[in-house]
Amino acid sequence: MIKAQGLTKRYGSTIAVDHLDFEVQPGVVTGFLGPNGAGKTTTMRLILGLDSPTSGTVTVNGRLYADVPYPLHEVGALLDAKALHPSRSAYNHLLSLAKSSRISRARVDVVLDLVGLSDVAGRPAGKFSLGMGQRLGIAAALLGDPPILMFDEPVNGLDPEGILWIRTLLKSLAMEGRTIFLSSHLMSEMAQTADQLIVVGRGRLIAADSVANVIGSGQGTVRVETPRLDDLAQVLRNAGGIITLLHNALEVSGLESKTIGELALEHHIVLHELVRQRESLEDAYFRLTEASVDFHGSNTLVSGDPQ
Amino acid sequence: MTIITHFERAALPHPDTAKGTFWAAVGAEWVKLRSVKSTVWSLLVTVVITVGLGALLCAAIVARWDHLDPFERLTFDATARSLSGIFLAQLAIGVLGVLVIGSEYTTGSIRTTFAAIPRRRTVIAAKAAVLAAVSLVVGLIGCFTAFGIGQVILQGKHVGVSLGDPRVLRAVVGGAIYLTAVAVIGFSMATVLRRTPGALAALFAVVLVLPILSNALPSPWDNNVSKLLPATAGESLFSTRAAGDILTTGHAIIVLAVWVVVTFTAAMIAVGRRDA
Numbered sequence: 376m377i378k379a380q381g382l383t384k385r386y387g388s389t390i391a392v393d394h395l396d397f398e399v400q401p402g403v404v405t406g407f408l409g410p411n412g413a414g415k416t417t418t419m420r421l422i423l424g425l426d427s428p429t430s431g432t433v434t435v436n437g438r439l440y441a442d443v444p445y446p447l448h449e450v451g452a453l454l455d456a457k458a459l460h461p462s463r464s465a466y467n468h469l470l471s472l473a474k475s476s477r478i479s480r481a482r483v484d485v486v487l488d489l490v491g492l493s494d495v496a497g498r499p500a501g502k503f504s505l506g507m508g509q510r511l512g513i514a515a516a517l518l519g520d521p522p523i524l525m526f527d528e529p530v531n532g533l534d535p536e537g538i539l540w541i542r543t544l545l546k547s548l549a550m551e552g553r554t555i556f557l558s559s560h561l562m563s564e565m566a567q568t569a570d571q572l573i574v575v576g577r578g579r580l581i582a583a584d585s586v587a588n589v590i591g592s593g594q595g596t597v598r599v600e601t602p603r604l605d606d607l608a609q610v611l612r613n614a615g616g617i618i619t620l621l622h623n624a625l626e627v628s629g630l631e632s633k634t635i636g637e638l639a640l641e642h643h644i645v646l647h648e649l650v651r652q653r654e655s656l657e658d659a660y661f662r663l664t665e666a667s668v669d670f671h672g673s674n675t676l677v678s679g680d681p682q
Numbered sequence: 683m684t685i686i687t688h689f690e691r692a693a694l695p696h697p698d699t700a701k702g703t704f705w706a707a708v709g710a711e712w713v714k715l716r717s718v719k720s721t722v723w724s725l726l727v728t729v730v731i732t733v734g735l736g737a738l739l740c741a742a743i744v745a746r747w748d749h750l751d752p753f754e755r756l757t758f759d760a761t762a763r764s765l766s767g768i769f770l771a772q773l774a775i776g777v778l779g780v781l782v783i784g785s786e787y788t789t790g791s792i793r794t795t796f797a798a799i800p801r802r803r804t805v806i807a808a809k810a811a812v813l814a815a816v817s818l819v820v821g822l823i824g825c826f827t828a829f830g831i832g833q834v835i836l837q838g839k840h841v842g843v844s845l846g847d848p849r850v851l852r853a854v855v856g857g858a859i860y861l862t863a864v865a866v867i868g869f870s871m872a873t874v875l876r877r878t879p880g881a882l883a884a885l886f887a888v889v890l891v892l893p894i895l896s897n898a899l900p901s902p903w904d905n906n907v908s909k910l911l912p913a914t915a916g917e918s919l920f921s922t923r924a925a926g927d928i929l930t931t932g933h934a935i936i937v938l939a940v941w942v943v944v945t946f947t948a949a950m951i952a953v954g955r956r957d958a
Contacts, residue, residue, distance in 0.1 A: 420793075420957075423793075423797050423800075424796075424797075424800045425793050425796060425797065425957065425958040426957040426958070427957065440800060441800040441801070443800070444703070445703070445706070446797070446798070446800060447797075447798050452797060454793065454797075455790055455793065457789075457790060458789065458790035458791050458792075458793050458794045459789060459790075459791045459794060460714070460718055460785055460786075460789050460791050461789060462718050462719055462720070463714070463717045463718050464717065467713055467714075467717035470713050470717075471710045471711075471713040471714045471717070472710070472794070472798050474706060474709035474710040474712075474713055475706055475707055475709070475710035475795075475798040475799050476706065476798055476799075477702075477706050515794070
């Protein structure tokens with residue numbers, strides 16, 4: 376388990392992490408979501424003791440990371456796949472990490488095999504593609520067979536096959552009872568991989584709940600098609616609905632689809648379509664982080680595309 | 683679905699002691715040092731320059747021997763002459779010292795290193811220990827070879843000496859100790875500065891530029907300042923006479939030790955205080 380209490384990190388006058396409180400539970404995949412600059416990477420660096428918090432604490436299985444003997448046996452982390460010497464071979468990179476934590480050479484071969492890099496283990500790690508580098512980082516994280524695994528944007532740069540591989544790996548690692556904590560800005564990826572979510576914005580905690588609850592907390596909208604758009608819009612506005620006029624339809628929030636249907640019948644307006652639209656994780660994420668996006672173009676919220 | 687919330691794993695194979703983590707770190711640093719080409723090159727260049735330049739300078743003096751005035755012949759130090767490649771070789775071993783930690787900061791791999799061993803001073807001590815051990819061995823190989831070849835050349839004018847002669851063995855070993863000290867000083871500077879180019883500049887300034895500047899000072903300041911520099915101490919260590927008659931071997935060792943201890947202590951303090 377990872378537990379943060381009042382975790383705060385300031386760099387000069389900028390506050391990167393602002394009084395974060397959260398727990399990452401074992402046995403599930405916990406997603407760490409937030410816009411760029413929300414403090415995700417800083418939080419992970421604080422967990423690993425690479426930076427020291429300005430105030431507050433974060434512990435892994437009840438201890439500060441720096442107090443854990445041979446911590447690779449306790450926490451495996453992939454923060455930056457490029458944080459290695461480019462001319463050292465993948466095998467020697469892993470071997471040096473193994474030596475530092477009294478892990479056997481045999482285990483190096485096991486993890487290389489697990490991530491599918493056995494054939495290229497003798498090549499300089501700096502020559503690896505982004506995807507291979509990411510696999511090497513995951514191999515390093517798994518080296519100590521740790522109960523806690525932490526990945527910062529693990530699917531970055533991976534092809535669809537690689538993404539599927541990571542998704543399956545993470546799920547199976549969680550099912551073994553491990554604590555899995557991964558950050559991503561890919562909402563669709565989170566929806567398929569994570570069970571729990573911790574959402575941050577501008578260093579502050581916005582939500583910490585299951586994926587289902589985060590999605591369910593929004594009201595959702597109803598899409599209505601009718602030949603008499605203006606008339607229906609007027610009726611629904613009078614009933615308290617919030618209307619967005621689309622090209623040939625209305626998007627209504629604040630009213631149930633049942634109510635909309637009944638109102639239309641009452642005013643003799645014919646409906647061609649009446650669809651309740653479930654909020655996606657994307658929508659929920661934008662709803663939650665809307666106030667905390669540091670820099671966004673004027674059309675960010677309209678386009679609905681985080682990329 | 684049952685969620686397993688406890689992960690079973692094998693017990694740690696070794697107890698956690700400060701000594702245990704230090705030796706684990708030494709093992710890791712040894713793998714790192716031997717697994718990059720720049721290490722092998724720096725060490726090879728150190729030996730080649732020590733031996734090659736020493737032989738060249740011995741051959742040069744042999745060629746000129748008959749034209750030397752009596753004072754020059756009287757003060758000729760056959761041991762120091764055969765070891766004078768050290769003046770250039772110190773740069774190669776100094777570069778290795780800088781790269782051992784500088785490359786970790788440049789590539790960001792220092793974060794991977796510190797994540798594996800959060801006791802940063804243990805990491806720095808282990809790196810320094812591995813670097814010093816390797817530098818000493820390579821320094822000894824270079825110095826003994828340079829001495830052997832140099833004396834064979836000097837024997838052409840019957841001015842060669844042997845290891846059994848007074849203070850000769852001490853000077854040859856002293857040369858290796860000086861090279862080791864330069865490597866550790868470079869390493870410590872790079873740890874404090876966290877930049878490879880900056881640390882190289884600082885190291886070269888100390889071992890190359892300061893001695894030249896100090897010579898330009900008016901007497902007696904030239905000797906007073908020069909006495910405190912590692913290069914002067916080094917010259918004194920690998921000579922059978924006191925270098926420029928200003929530092930005895932005992933004082934030279936103290937000067938060099940102070941440089942190593944002060945820079946290494948600064949490195950240990952700096953590394954514990956900063957975010958990685």
